[in-house]
Amino acid sequence: MQQNKHEKKPLGKPLFLLSFNLFIIMVGIGLVIPILPFYVEKFGADAATLGFLVAVFALMQFFFAPIWGRLSDRIGRKPLITLGLFGFALAEFIFAFATDLWMLFLSRIIAGIFGAAIMPSAMAYVSDVTTPEKRGQGMGYLGAAMGLGIVVGPGIGGWLSEFSLSFPFLFAGIAASLAGIVSIFVLPESLSQEAMQKTAAENKKRENQFILIKKALQSPVGFLLILVFMMSFALTIFQAIFGFYTLERFGYGPQEVGLIILITGIVGTITQGAAVGRLVAKFGDERVVTSALLLSAFGFVIMTFANSFATVLLTTSVFFLGNSILRPSLNTFISKLAGSKQGMVMGLNNSFMSLGNVAGPILAGYVFEYQINLPYYIGAAVMLAALISTKIWISRRQQADVSA
Template sequence: MRSKYLMKQSRFFLLMFNMFIAMMGFGLIFPILPDFLKEFNAGGQTAGYLVAAFGLTQFIFSPIAGRMSDKYGRKIMIIVGLLLFAISNFIFALAGHVSLLFISRLIIGIGAAAMIPSMLAYVADITTAENRGKGLSLMAASMSLGFAIGPGFGGFLAEFGLRTPLYVSAVVAAIAVISSMVLLPESLTKEKQLSAKEANRNMESVIIQFGRSIRAPYFILLVLVFSMTFGLANFEAIFPMFVDEKYNYTTREISIMITVGALIGSFIQMTLMGTLFKHFGEKSLINLTLLLSALSLILMLFSGNFYYILVLTVLFFSFTSMMRPAINTLLSKSVGEAEQGFVAGMNNAYMSLGNIFGPAVAGTLYGFSINAPNVFGAAVLVFSLYLSFSGKRSPITISKKLDS
């Protein structure tokens, strides 16, 4: 019995390591991107398109990859995703033309689509309903921690050469591929894979899968995934320019705020989510964090004091860090085992939509007013709160059905 527990623990920690490596590789590009773009005489508009390119392929391939993980297993999709991460960073490091930067980001989007939903489904495979929320919270924490450490790690390695962070990230991702091939067992039984293959959904297009998700009882939860990601991507895309232009912050001050906020958010996910679920429940935690996230975005408009903005940045990251595992837990509980991969894939697809439209809308609105992205992001979160309370298929409705 103890050996089975230890085996599950080792698998889980390997998943967390893989997620951390992937997100760190994604995040380390941010501090070096301005200098990279200068080499190609490109600027902020190109940076926005590069972010959108990642989200575009993530969006297109997430539902497909989620279904493939149900039919062919989680392990192969995780390995493919990590391999694409390594290839993407090598291409970015070797790029001699801006077109290769776009190719790199398109590839890494496919890698994220293959890997992230498969990892979430893997966690659902090896956990019970009682401890699934904690497992998903720890996965979200490893994602947040990788993203938080990535920019600082990239800035440090860039002292040895602008492309050094990318080479190091690619090598580490390649090591993760090998370790997963050797050490990570398949979590989905052959019987369940065969059942998924016989479900007669082999040729479903992305549009058809989105149609199914819209009719599903958990649709509002997927909308909340989109709005949360939209608000977070909206914030991350425009925040450095916003505080630089409005409050004259330095690059170091901006890095400190983002890193501290992401680290504290990761700490909350790793240590407090179980307690928060017990005291508030997933549905109340979602509604509360939607409201407080919107409020923190608005409050950032009223003062340029460094510590004031630092506190609000920490709060915003903390609230979104609580929101993500709460939504993921309700999504996982709302479906049977045979649908875990599909729902995880749709989760990633709606998240990628937020990653596409959040930065694009923020950049467009920023051209009209530097305050507009924060106001619009807050409005999206408040509207999502309204949907959560009033929708017929809201998180509250789902949670009540699950508890009954």
């Protein structure tokens, strides 16, 4: 694989800006969690409407992430990252000043569309400026920023909502706008003009979104995209049901749940920032991914045996640890197989993650009514199925390499 002229430069300021941008977006997504049920109530919305508001965001990401990612291969990463930040800010302002239910849906649609421009472009940016050996470290930093944003977002939202329910959204809009302005003046472009022209020449024929997905599934990264879906599906099973689960089993309220998510999220964030790059460099992508899948499955199972606050905290930390290792190491693995199509492939990566984000909570809520442990057992089964499938896929790749 050829290295462009930026690859040997230290990440430094660009990585900090990328991480900050993703942190802002994840804070904006996370602060919605504790407020949204109360916010939509004043518009006369019920639980089903709330579910659609959550789902429409992920659906927009599914449809638009590959489009933005592909466009970033043609015009560069910086324009897409900056546009995404300003678009996300607009969505937050609409939500803050909404006077009718349709404005809430409009806000979530815009947030999904423009939020989808940032993540694949940022991941592709890291791929542009790192060597394969350093890519795991760069992806780990981005993952840590995203994890920290999700962790502190609900806390910020709950605190700012004491002023008014709309104030957290206003705060997120201002923060995203400032991040966009800083990115315009400080963030350098990572993709060379030669690389953009080459991609533009290769992609003169515009293809349907679903044709792109079909081709991607048939490509070397196809299985890994399915793995992204399975990972996201299992993770959102946990996220969707954890509050209800701890309420029914232990009588926990928002304060206890928030504290657990904060502590376990910090564990995951530290792991992503400090350990993932070193683990990938020492053991390789394949071993790190399979080990993380096993750890995540184990975490799902042992959570059902927790019987006190300390054991809930411990078992949840095990699960978060597995997922914190899995996400950036899987992104690194995908980027190494993406070649010159970094933006497009990372966009598809985000789409498959969004599909999991839609499907996981729907299934979790449905089976929870039958048996409260069942969502966790399903999550563990999905992770084990992913582990077995990955082992088979790796074995076949190794056999193909030997034959070649």
